[in-house]
Amino acid sequence: xxxxxxxxxxxxxxxxxxxxxxxxxxxxxxxxxxxxxxxxxxxxxxxxxxxxxxxxxxxxxxxxxx
Numbered sequence: 001x002x003x004x005x006x007x008x009x010x011x012x013x014x015x016x017x018x019x020x021x022x023x024x025x026x027x028x029x030x031x032x033x034x035x036x037x038x039x040x041x042x043x044x045x046x047x048x049x050x051x052x053x054x055x056x057x058x059x060x061x062x063x064x065x066x
Contacts, residue, residue, distance in 0.1 A: 008045040010037055011052055028052035028061070 015026030022031040029037070033048050040048070056062040 005042060008042050008049070011049060023055060028055040028059075 011027040011029065013026045015024075017025050018031060019025055023029070024031075024034060027034075029048060029052055033051075037045070037048070053062065057064050
């Protein structure tokens with residue numbers, strides 16, 4: 001992280017259970033992403049957050065607009 005940059009917050013929503021693909025049904029992170037989150041820099045976290053969003057859209061948890 002750059003000097004003075006605050007760490008991005010965890011996307012955890014306290015609905016913690018892994019599905020058959022080891023993806024959390026609450027935050028949409030993989031088990032590996034959850035485990036590594038505390039050691040990731042913000043660039044890595046942004047990539048994970050993009051993956052989480054895409055998983056949520058694909059899984060029908062977020063409706064895509066336009």
